[in-house]
Amino acid sequence: MSVDGKKAASAAADLRARGVDAVALTFVDNSGITRVKGVPVGRLERAATVGVGASPSFDAFLLTDELATGRYAGGPVGDLRLRPDLDRVVPLAAQPGWAWAPVDRFDQLGRPHPQDARAILRREAEAFADRGLPALAGIEVEWTIYLAGAARTGGVPEPVATGPAYGMERVIEQSGYLRDLVRALTEQGVAVEQIHPEYAPGQFEVSTAPEDPLAAADTSVLVRQTVRAVGARHGLRTSFSPAVVAAGVGNGGHAHVSLRRAERADRRPAGAALADGTGPAGLSELGEHLVAGILAHLPGLLAVGAPSVASYLRLKPSRWAGAFACWGVENREAALRLVTGLAAGEQTPGAGLKPSAEQWSQASPHLEIKCFDLTANPYLALAGVLACGRSGIEEGARLPEPVDVDPATLPAAERDRRGIKALPGRLADSVAAFEADPVLRSVFGAELHDTIATVRRAEIEVFAAASADEIVERSLWRH
Structure with a gap:
């Protein structure tokens, strides 16, 4: 045997x-x-x-x-x-x-x-591990719940748990459901870090502990199927669609990535590699290169990170969706948010005193990619992110200045001066950027790169004559 x-x-x-x-x-x-x-x-x-x-x-x-x-x-x-x-x-x-x-x-x-996304992500994660820089990742899962069989209003049903955004009332309404969800995930070996109501009616979110990127993508799949299964046992139907109301806030699937330094033969201690206090906003030189590489390729990355027609109903300014290609420290309107991971009482960059190298080493700084959603294949999305970050490291890419406001509030001339551009507002534009991106072509290979673009163009054609409400209705239960 x-x-x-x-x-x-x-x-x-x-x-x-x-x-x-x-x-x-x-x-x-x-x-x-x-x-x-x-x-x-x-x-x-x-x-x-x-x-x-x-x-x-x-x-x-x-x-x-x-x-x-x-x-x-x-x-x-x-x-x-x-x-x-x-x-x-x-x-x-x-x-x-x-x-x-x-x-x-x-x-x-x-x-x-050659078109197996899981194998491609494994290869990209191993490329970082082989450098002594093991990557960690996680994907937030947001969803909206409805009563199974609920009557439809305007094409889609009304969500349940409509208490205030982030409000305890929703937890009270759905306490048994949320308890059973935490129990199920925990029993399955998923390390739940947070679970809470989100902004939109009927919307919730669960965050899990960082893992090796391949494990993180697997966990994302497992979490989503568990959310759906627990909901079904409570008479609920679940949607992970990025647009559940045409003009409203939809479900995101923010990806989080970071790097660690493995302990080496020279006994340099293991620890966070993304930030050390020496570079822009406390990033390390390596961290700057990685973030800059991802930033440079964001338009094409959207074809795997926000890959549906419905994605672009969510990806709007001033909705915390990251609609502008920029980065910032704890800025939830930037497509790339640097999460410092500093403990309470420690000074964050720009708040007066800078954290020391020791404080950075004890923190868990990581990058949140806010423009992604859960119509993405998580293996493709994380593989693309790692490949673009690796490209930035290899090329020594540099970052523009961080953005500390909602980019939409800046005058257009100021955004132009600072090089802040809106991300593609249509899937067709993301696909064009994807097809023209040599790094993404290289990581996915000619066969998969071509197939991804083929699928995207076909879905664009399916929805070519659809209104925003029709896109929502036809997409609501697919993911």
């Missing part, structure tokens, strides 16, 4: 002992939809060693389940093998009798599928 076979047999025995009958094997397609093949627990060993068949046409699926036809994907011919990551197998607390595992996709000869 192979090593994977022995590991799978052990995992299957453990799952049986815990009352599991079937395992959901999931991957996320280029439209951001989590697709699944399920196997009885007795077939887990074969799935791990031989794989489960799946068509490569899923690479060209749209969020509407229509199939685009591109140069490298979309046809009926061919087959792939899905192999579960046995280190991530977990019984699902809100789906008794089921377990879950993310999969890697291979061709029938056992070679990695």
Whole structure:
């Protein structure tokens, strides 16, 4: 028996002992939809060693389940093998009798599928680890809840839990649901850091602990499916769409990234690598290069981080969505927000005294990318971010001055002087930037890069004649 076979047999025995009958094997397609093949627990060993068949046409699926036809994907011919990551197998607390595992996709000869997003993220994360700079990441999950079967008003139902924004009233209204969600996530090994009501009616958010980027993307998938499953058990329907009301605040999926310095043979201590107090707003030289690289490629990154037509109903100025390509310290209107991670009582940059190098080393500074949402394939989004940050490091990229106000409040001439540009306001513009971006072409490879653009253009065509309200209605339950 192979090593994977022995590991799978052990995992299957453990799952049986815990009352599991079937395992959901999931991957996320280029439209951001989590697709699944399920196997009885007795077939887990074969799935791990031989794989489960799946068509490569899923690479060209749209969020509407229509199939685009591109140069490298979309046809009926061919087959792939899905192999579960046995280190991530977990019984699902809100789906008794089921377990879950993310999969890697291979061709029938056992070679990695060139359009497998999970494999690409693993490679990008390993590139940083090989430099002695292991990356950490996390993705915030925001969602809106509705009563299952609720009557529709103006095309979409009214959300439940409509108390004040961030208000305790919503927690009281939905205390059992939120308690069960925390229990389920915790039972599944997810480290919940925060859970709370958000700004819009019926909207909530959960934040989880930072992890290796691949684990963070896996956790994002698991969290979303758990939110949906717990909601169903409470008679609720869940939407992760970036636009639930055409002119309102939608659901974001902010990505957080940071770097650590691994302890080296010269005994330089491990610690935060993004900031050390020496550069702009306390960034380290390395941190400046990384942030500058991401900033320079944001327009193209939106094609994987805000990849739906509905994304651009959310991505508006003065909504904390990060609609301008700029960065700032704790600025929630900047697309890139430097979160200092400094403890209470310590001085933040610009507040008088600068933190010392020791204070920075004890903090957890990281970068929040506010312009992303949950229609993104999390593996693609984080892989793109890491690749652009790595490009910035390799090129020694430099940052403009940080922005400490809402960019929308600045006169246009002042924004021009400071080089602050609005991010693309349409998916078509993001796709054009994506297609022209050599770094993104390099990280995803010719096949996947072309397929992503093909899927985006097809979805643009699907919604070409739709009003904003129609986009909301047709997108609401897809993610």
